[in-house]
Amino acid sequence: MDRKGILIVISGFSGAGKGTLVKGLMSRYTNYAFSISATTRKPRAGEENGVEYFFKTREEFMNMIDNNKLIEYAQYVGNFYGTPKEYVDSQLDSGKDVILEIEIQGALKVKEKFPDTLLLFVTPPNATVLKQRLVGRGTEDFETIQCRLRRATQEAEGIEQYDYLIVNDDLDECIVHTHNIIQGEHSRASRNISKIEQIREELKSF
Numbered sequence: 299m300d301r302k303g304i305l306i307v308i309s310g311f312s313g314a315g316k317g318t319l320v321k322g323l324m325s326r327y328t329n330y331a332f333s334i335s336a337t338t339r340k341p342r343a344g345e346e347n348g349v350e351y352f353f354k355t356r357e358e359f360m361n362m363i364d365n366n367k368l369i370e371y372a373q374y375v376g377n378f379y380g381t382p383k384e385y386v387d388s389q390l391d392s393g394k395d396v397i398l399e400i401e402i403q404g405a406l407k408v409k410e411k412f413p414d415t416l417l418l419f420v421t422p423p424n425a426t427v428l429k430q431r432l433v434g435r436g437t438e439d440f441e442t443i444q445c446r447l448r449r450a451t452q453e454a455e456g457i458e459q460y461d462y463l464i465v466n467d468d469l470d471e472c473i474v475h476t477h478n479i480i481q482g483e484h485s486r487a488s489r490n491i492s493k494i495e496q497i498r499e500e501l502k503s504f
């Protein structure tokens with residue numbers, strides 16, 4: 299049986315450190331592919347088209363939806379975000395583990411379409427640290443920060459639907475811990491495959 303990559307969703311409150319964690323995983327380990335989302339959000343200072351996101355007009359984004367180019371999409375604090383399908387399919391087929399850094403509504407849609415998806419939720423050690431990180435990043439105005447914190451309150455209601463909660467306190471520890479969880483998922487998947495193959499073989503003798 300062909301071994302394919304695992305689809306991994308990383309969600310978490312705005313400012314929890316998802317992007318920082320993903321960059322750490324990508325730079326330290328080689329078997330991850332990061333799915334670059336499409337968004338109608340304006341780029342932050344330093345963000346480049348095709349690196350952090352594919353920045354789209356609303357019309358372009360709607361065309362992507364109409365042409366079935368997205369695995370999932372959602373609205374988040376006034377903007378659209380979505381996962382382009384083609385890249386994810388090709389990377390999974392080539393055996394890479396594909397990381398989607400997406401919010402909770404999209405995460406649940408992905409899980410519905412691909413039940414083997416590993417759902418990880420990243421949290422800071424506490425809410426004070428969350429606010430400090432979000433404010434300290436200096437990329438959003440006061441009103442947007444308030445909207446994102448209110449959104450975090452809603453998102454907290456859905457955490458139980460995730461497979462693992464990952465506390466991002468010490469960044470290095472968080473990167474290694476997340477990698478170990480993903481490797482554990484690989485071992486579990488191959489044990490299941492071996493078992494299924496063994497049972498199929500045994501059934502042939504009846």
Ligand SMILES: Nc1ncnc2c1ncn2[C@@H]1O[C@H](COP(=O)(O)OP(=O)(O)OP(=O)(O)O)[C@@H](O)[C@H]1O
Pocket residue numbers: 310311312313314315316317318319431432434435466467468469
């Ligand atoms: N473990 C950590 N310790 C200290 N600071 C951190 C840690 N992880 C992330 N940060 C900092 O917190 C801020 C928010 O991190 P990041 O941008 O990765 O969050 P995010 O979850 O991707 O947020 P968003 O969803 O809004 O894009 C950044 O300034 C980052 O450098």
Ligand SMILES: Nc1nc2c(ncn2[C@@H]2O[C@H](COP(=O)(O)O)[C@@H](O)[C@H]2O)c(=O)[nH]1
Pocket residue numbers: 309310311312316335336339370371372374379380381382399400401402403404405
């Ligand atoms: N459902 C999706 N959510 C996504 C996608 N790409 C990013 N996101 C999430 O949006 C918020 C805001 O991101 P930001 O870059 O503006 O801070 C955050 O929770 C991201 O994880 C996507 O393709 N689909």
